[in-house]
Amino acid sequence: MITINDIAKEAKVSAGTVDRVIHNRGGVSKKTAAKIKAIVAKHDFQINAIASSLALNKRVEIATLIPDYDTKNTFWKSPMMGILKAKEEVKKIGATITCYTFNQFDEASYVSQFKKIIASKPDAMLLAPLFGSVTKNLVKELDEKEIPYVFININLEGCNNSSFIGQDSYMSGFLAGKLMQLSLKESNTIAVMQTRINLDNNHAIYNRIKGFEAYFTSHNIQVNLINVNIIDLDNVIELKDKLATMFAHNPDIQGVFVPNSRIFTFVAAIDLLKIKRMVLIGFDGTDKNVVCLEDENVAFLISQQPFKEGYEAIKMMVDFLIDKKELDARVYSPIEILTKENVRFSKHSK
Structure with missing residues (x-):
């Protein structure tokens, strides 16, 4: 019986991309989507059967660590919403996302949550390395345990992070x-x-x-x-x-x-x-x-489209863990200029 990985391999895409096409979630070019649909039709598989085979793939756990937000500090709400949207989508393919937050003005809060994540032994970690010096020490344990990690929003040099997603x-x-x-x-x-x-x-x-x-x-x-x-x-x-x-x-x-x-x-x-x-x-x-x-x-x-950063970070990490899709070292977000005249037409408003 053909599996989702077989379909992805034949289409030369990731299993996550196949999943997005099957469930009409967008984010895939028309040409690629048409190719995947043709392969699905050729093998005469029903969508539910493919979704079931996808769910049988290796289950993975990703921990995220980003600052919390309140009415005065709202920036981190957007990447969290992106993470939560991706979390709902990737659970269909056997990925579990556990979200941790910390007080961005309290280094002790950051360290405490980081250590909780290490103790939970995730398959990978997404983090915003707000406290640079302490992060460089903490990630050494991730390196020792061979837990891959991706930075979001802040590209901290001198670490072995698998990727960075955010603005220059x-x-x-x-x-x-x-x-x-x-x-x-x-x-x-x-x-x-x-x-x-x-x-x-x-x-x-x-x-x-x-x-x-x-x-x-x-x-x-x-x-x-x-x-x-x-x-x-x-x-x-x-x-x-x-x-x-x-x-x-x-x-x-x-x-x-x-x-x-x-x-x-x-x-x-x-x-x-x-x-x-x-x-x-x-x-x-x-x-x-x-x-x-x-x-x-x-x-x-x-x-910088923070919602998209959170969403895409989770999607690409799942592709990496499940399908061994190579991560780009840096995934830069657009540097957008918002003005009074264009702000309601920008992606921010959506």
């Missing part, structure tokens, strides 16, 4: 620098908001800032970049006072660069200060950020 954070920062320069059109003072303790421990934000700075140096553009350390973003009044001091000492600031997903908090604080004609550029099309964009309080948002 350096280039996204570089693009933000270009957008800022085009918006200001002359040499100006720009405030760069550093919102993490031990900035170099958070590689995504660190690389965004480095890319932002590199745009100006690589183009020999004279600009005054002021690095401002603001850690607590939950207290808008306190944030307003810190920004008031910043603007008092640097009255010529015309641009504000926020390399994380919470530019809406800066908009609220600046609004309290009644400061106008400010160019603000931030990251991620979260609902609150998009409102700021539509109200023209933010000039640009750099977005």
Whole structure:
């Protein structure tokens, strides 16, 4: 009796791709889908019979570890929704996804959850390595136990991860620098908001800032970049006072660069200060950020399709574990520029 792997082999695709075609879930080109359907028809198999044979394949377990989210920090909701959608789909082919989360501002929370995952002995792991230094030590145990792991959102160098899926954070920062320069059109003072303790421990934000700075140096553009350390973003009044001091000492600031997903908090604080004609550029099309964009309080948002990252990460890991499909070392997400004019037409809105 022909198996799902036989069909996949004949079509020269993965079993996951065959499964998507059989259950009409999309994500497969018309040409490939037609080829698979022709093979299914040739062997005269009913869809239920194929689904059953698929379920008999090797069962695999994948653990995911990403930050949790709340009303103030909503970015990680999107990749989690992508993971959960993929989780429902891949369980039909014998894959179990167990989701763990941690407090993105608490390294101990991250370490605790990581150790729980190691103890559970998964077949593979998907993680957001938010705490770079400690991650490099923790993944050594994954290496020793030969548990493959994939990074999402943050590409931490110096590890043996099988793949990375996410945005090129350096280039996204570089693009933000270009957008800022085009918006200001002359040499100006720009405030760069550093919102993490031990900035170099958070590689995504660190690389965004480095890319932002590199745009100006690589183009020999004279600009005054002021690095401002603001850690607590939950207290808008306190944030307003810190920004008031910043603007008092640097009255010529015309641009504000926020390399994380919470530019809406800066908009609220600046609004309290009644400061106008400010160019603000931030990251991620979260609902609150998009409102700021539509109200023209933010000039640009750099977005990266986080839902798709979570979804595709699980799908490609299942293909890797079940069908031994080779993983690409890097799977880059688009670097999207969201504006007031295009945001409702973007993939973010879907």
